[in-house]
Amino acid sequence: MAADVGGDPEAFGVFYRRHVEALLAYLLRRTRRPEIAADVCAETFAHVLERLDVFDPARGAARGWLFTIARNQLIDAARRGQVEDRHRRSLGIEPRDLTDRDLASIGELATHGDAVELLLAGLPDDQREALEARVVQERDYHEIAASLAVSESVVRKRVSRGLRSLRTQLGGEDR
Secondary structure (H helix, E strand, O other): HHHHHOOOHHHHHHHHHHHHHHHHHHHHHHOOOOHHHHHHHHHHHHHHOOOOOHOOOHHHHHHHHHHHHHHHHHHHHHHOOOOOOOHHHOOOOOOOOEEEEHHHHHHHHHHHHHHHHHHOOOOHHHHHHHHHHHHHHOOHHHHHHHHHHHOOOHHHHHHHHHHHHHHHHHHOOOO
């Protein structure tokens, strides 16, 4: 990611736009408070921007790295009782006052996330684990297979079955 983004603000903007809604939804499901989710999200992206040089794609996808940082930011905020803003301050990013509309938009993300979690919860553990690793964490099949101690074809089959089951639950065609 560091090579892709480098010093290019537009490339980082693409990364941000690609992941901000999913990250906000993830944080909102855990905090149930839009303002805290927004603060942790902002601090997470600032942290990522500061630490692009340490990202190692051999250890996993950028999305997984982003969500790991967010999880750690959330844990730290819970321990301290407040969201840290060190990374934003070091980059000179001013805090943004959230409007009621902003908070409502963030709140809407929880509805979609809750529905997805319910659908995933209905899957067998092996399918859910494979789907989360492949789709949410964007890990490749080889990496997932190694971590689960199964073959790549087993992982592909679990992902395929999980997707087929989700499609069926959503009333789509079963191909």
